[in-house]
Amino acid sequence: xxxxxxxxxxxxxxxxxxxxxxxxxxxxxxxxxxxxxxxxxxxxxxxxxxxxxxxxxxxxxxxxxxxxxxxxxxxxxxxxxxxxxxxxxxxxxxxxxxxxxxxxxxxxxxxxxxxxxxxxxxxxxxxxxxxxxxxxxxxxxxxxxxxxxxxxxxxxxxxxxxxxxxxxxxxxxxxxxxxxxxxxxxxxxxxxxxxxxxxxxxxxxxxxxxxxxxxxxxxxxxxxxxxxxxxxxxxxxxxxxxxxxxxxxxxxxxxxxxxxxxxxxxxxxxxxxxxxxxxxxxxxxxxxxxxxxxxxxxxxxxxxxxxxxxxxxxxxxxxxxxxxxxxxxxxxxxxxxxxxxxxxxxxxxxxxxxxxxxxxxxxxxxxxxxxxxxxxxxxxxxxxxxxxxxxxxxxxxxxxxxxxxxxxxxxxxxxxxxxxxxxxxxxxxxxxxxxxxxxxxxxxxxxxxxxxxxxxxxxxxxxxxxxxxxxxxxxxxxxxxxxxxxxxxxxxxxxxxxxxxxxxxxxxxxxxxxxxxxxxxxxxxxxxxxxxxxxxxxxxxxxxxxxxxxxxxxxxxxxxxxxxxxxxxxxxxxxxxxxxxxxxxxxxxxxxxxxxxxxxxxxxxxxxxxx
Amino acid sequence: xxxxxxxxxxxxxxxxxxxxxxxxxxxxxxxxxxxxxxxxxxxxxxxxxxxxxxxxxxxxxxxxxxxxxxxxxxxxxxxxxxxxxxxxxxxxxxxxxxxxxxxxxxxxxxxxxxxxxxxxxxxxxxxxxxxxxxxxxxxxxxxxxxxxxxxxxxxxxxxxxxxxxxxxxxxxxxxxxxxxxxxxxxxxxxxxxxxxxxxxxxxxxxxxxxxxxxxxxxxxxxxxxxxxxxxxxxxxxxxxxxxxxxxxxxxxxxxxxxxxxxxxxxxxxxxxxxxxxxxxxxxxxxxxxxxxxxxxxxxxxxxxxxxxxxxxxxxxxxxxxxxxxxxxxxxxxxxxxxxxxxxxxxxxxxxxxx
Numbered sequence: 001x002x003x004x005x006x007x008x009x010x011x012x013x014x015x016x017x018x019x020x021x022x023x024x025x026x027x028x029x030x031x032x033x034x035x036x037x038x039x040x041x042x043x044x045x046x047x048x049x050x051x052x053x054x055x056x057x058x059x060x061x062x063x064x065x066x067x068x069x070x071x072x073x074x075x076x077x078x079x080x081x082x083x084x085x086x087x088x089x090x091x092x093x094x095x096x097x098x099x100x101x102x103x104x105x106x107x108x109x110x111x112x113x114x115x116x117x118x119x120x121x122x123x124x125x126x127x128x129x130x131x132x133x134x135x136x137x138x139x140x141x142x143x144x145x146x147x148x149x150x151x152x153x154x155x156x157x158x159x160x161x162x163x164x165x166x167x168x169x170x171x172x173x174x175x176x177x178x179x180x181x182x183x184x185x186x187x188x189x190x191x192x193x194x195x196x197x198x199x200x201x202x203x204x205x206x207x208x209x210x211x212x213x214x215x216x217x218x219x220x221x222x223x224x225x226x227x228x229x230x231x232x233x234x235x236x237x238x239x240x241x242x243x244x245x246x247x248x249x250x251x252x253x254x255x256x257x258x259x260x261x262x263x264x265x266x267x268x269x270x271x272x273x274x275x276x277x278x279x280x281x282x283x284x285x286x287x288x289x290x291x292x293x294x295x296x297x298x299x300x301x302x303x304x305x306x307x308x309x310x311x312x313x314x315x316x317x318x319x320x321x322x323x324x325x326x327x328x329x330x331x332x333x334x335x336x337x338x339x340x341x342x343x344x345x346x347x348x349x350x351x352x353x354x355x356x357x358x359x360x361x362x363x364x365x366x367x368x369x370x371x372x373x374x375x376x377x378x379x380x381x382x383x384x385x386x387x388x389x390x391x392x393x394x395x396x397x398x399x400x401x402x403x404x405x406x407x408x409x410x411x412x413x414x415x416x417x418x419x420x421x422x423x424x425x426x427x428x429x430x431x432x433x434x435x436x437x438x439x440x441x442x443x444x445x446x447x448x449x450x451x452x453x454x455x456x457x458x459x460x461x462x463x464x465x466x467x468x469x470x471x472x473x474x475x476x477x478x479x480x481x482x483x484x485x486x487x488x489x490x491x492x493x494x495x496x497x498x499x500x501x502x503x504x505x506x507x508x509x510x511x512x513x514x515x516x517x518x519x520x521x522x523x524x525x526x527x528x529x530x531x532x533x534x535x536x537x538x539x540x541x542x543x544x545x546x547x548x549x550x551x552x553x554x555x556x557x558x559x560x561x562x563x564x565x566x567x568x569x570x571x572x573x574x575x576x577x578x579x580x581x582x583x584x585x586x587x588x589x590x591x592x593x594x595x596x597x598x599x600x601x602x603x604x605x606x607x608x609x610x611x
Numbered sequence: 612x613x614x615x616x617x618x619x620x621x622x623x624x625x626x627x628x629x630x631x632x633x634x635x636x637x638x639x640x641x642x643x644x645x646x647x648x649x650x651x652x653x654x655x656x657x658x659x660x661x662x663x664x665x666x667x668x669x670x671x672x673x674x675x676x677x678x679x680x681x682x683x684x685x686x687x688x689x690x691x692x693x694x695x696x697x698x699x700x701x702x703x704x705x706x707x708x709x710x711x712x713x714x715x716x717x718x719x720x721x722x723x724x725x726x727x728x729x730x731x732x733x734x735x736x737x738x739x740x741x742x743x744x745x746x747x748x749x750x751x752x753x754x755x756x757x758x759x760x761x762x763x764x765x766x767x768x769x770x771x772x773x774x775x776x777x778x779x780x781x782x783x784x785x786x787x788x789x790x791x792x793x794x795x796x797x798x799x800x801x802x803x804x805x806x807x808x809x810x811x812x813x814x815x816x817x818x819x820x821x822x823x824x825x826x827x828x829x830x831x832x833x834x835x836x837x838x839x840x841x842x843x844x845x846x847x848x849x850x851x852x853x854x855x856x857x858x859x860x861x862x863x864x865x866x867x868x869x870x871x872x873x874x875x876x877x878x879x880x881x882x883x884x885x886x887x888x889x890x891x892x893x894x895x896x897x898x899x900x901x902x903x904x905x906x907x908x909x910x911x912x913x914x915x916x917x918x919x920x921x922x923x924x925x926x927x928x929x930x931x932x933x934x935x936x937x938x939x940x941x942x943x944x945x946x947x948x949x950x951x952x953x954x955x956x957x958x959x960x961x962x963x964x965x
Contacts, residue, residue, distance in 0.1 A: 109727045109731050136714075154715060155719075156725075182649070239821065244649075245649050250830045390726060391780050394733075395735055489799055
């Protein structure tokens, strides 16, 4: 059965891709569906096919708008659907399962605790503050999504627990140096942004599908067919948008199927594909496809691919009608946020840089190396290792049972059985490179400076330290590489560092100071490595003027010194110069002139500072 | 948990598939690491490999599934076999492919005191861990770069010696643990420790297909598989059987495949020109070329075989050159081009697997 009388939508047109434009917003025909409508639609499609679509990243602050969205999402699922809320610091034994201590002691033999991912089978996991989820936690979740099961090998337990769940990642990130791990978001079909949504808009009933329609669509989903041509177009659009992941077009196809099912159809139509490219592909865009003809005009509003009801009227405008692929592309392009397009237009920012790094740093402390167990009563700071404690007690149970006055106790633990896990304390270093890419450096030494940085990076990598990269040129400094342990990413952002322009040295120092502060708060030891000729000519506020620029740089240098930060200044001027030397003095940093320092001795100098 | 996606149905990714087959044919190559973009089927390929491996004979009841010809003598069943004159009961098992999941604890990896038996019966017994199960098979580490350091140390130790030594909770046990290490990961999430990287014989870089037709095919097959896994398996049965037979055949003929002197000389030449450390590169290169020849039913390894396996065998063995923007893969290709002339190794690998 198709179209008009199925369990489709009463306001069908509202929920058919860009048809929504024409119907519901007659006075603002070129604004497209609002973020709120997109968010509701994503929730509905996700509820139709939670496992196939993986989930949703909701970019929003905690508050009534997000609550409203969550309430809508909740309303779409049967009452007995498991919903599990996972905090970002969730421990492994709660996430993937482990030994149930109380039950084990009661029973006298190991009893497993299922863990949240297994409990969420058939429902979904809400990931709170997803931008703070460590990489390791994200990887455990995605492994379970990929396998359709949690594979547990811990605490003496070896269990495989089948589970299929969707994930809703609540992303509250603010700055560009935070975001949920990209390994996770890559497996979630949708990403919606609620930041611009007003409470007034969110509190209105937008006529979105309800639980009954979702249930009907779920039943219909398996029978929905999709033509090769549509798969082909969605794949082509994802290639044009420079999306590397093969999951993206797959999700787009699934989303189109879910949309068709939601509309009570058994076949995917053009409008479903338009909708899918808007909801699945747009936010993944890595590049802007070449504009069709005239560049100076604004992005054209996406043409409605076909009238809402009629089937036969499509041919009439054939001459100027855009090709089907252009329609999908236009839909995706219209949904790409302005800021994203701007950042993609700027040649010096890598689009991939904004994704998936917050986890890497949070992860650092948890990788403190456990170096075995020790017989010791758990005191403040020491964690009892229950399984090892039980193992220590186990061989004595027969003996103890026979002498014990409390025979009903299944396992008798004595103080000498207590075991705690020992961790090797190691303070991690974060090396922050602050690289001068201004005209004065670029012309002469930028390539060499890059070479030195790469050597240093390789060295940091061997020591498994984190690195971050700040570049400054023109009017301001910018964070080119948020803290990471990935040499690949570091090299890439270095390669994309162009030279030229003024020397906003103070701005570079200020960014370095900021980053060093956040490293300290995480318990890391920051080291600032400055590569510059020291000749500032842009002040902190971005205005020109050598004197003010130098003054700003000097006062920031003193602030850095006051913070007690370790530093090193590598002079990149053709001949050793006063300004860089003075900067090093103000910073209380080691001074290394690059002309005399081959890359190896530079890296030695840095090692000496950090040792 | 559903049966894995069939190996032969994986679209493209020829270099990765070839590397896995080569490691299956000659386990002494020392494993495969597949590094690259998300959503490219790295894990899918590894999990699918299990279905292609010809079954092996093992001593029944031995937790390390020992080869009847080489009993370890540790378990009761195996000890009986080790005694002269006793004939152990033997059964046929599929080659173990063991997942080392993230979050695994040390006790489950190396093995530990069997808590249940200790608590309920007061017996001090060893409960074998993943390293025991992986003996004579494969140990797969997804997201190998996220594995905790102390577990990496542990694996390095065992992989180097082929033995797992357990000294804990009053247990003192040493058992065979020879396995092919297979890892996957995404370099964007942090890199692998150089020591672990070095353990892998072959290193493949995986990227999502950029070709539209290939991408469409990926989606089509994925979709068909997820809609009806059993029908999909049936449709690919013949392909899978064919591939399984050629791997089994290659394993058998491996020892008869000749590696002529000039091929060895070329391998050495290539390694010298790339400045790879030690002899491990050359050895891997030659073994991989021999395995490839066996897979194709050739009586001897040729320079062409060598050229096709060279990128995977060598690209992770180059010293890092921070000033070379191109990356190690390109450098290997370049050296191959200089020594062999003509098409690059990567192109050759692609044509080979088709």
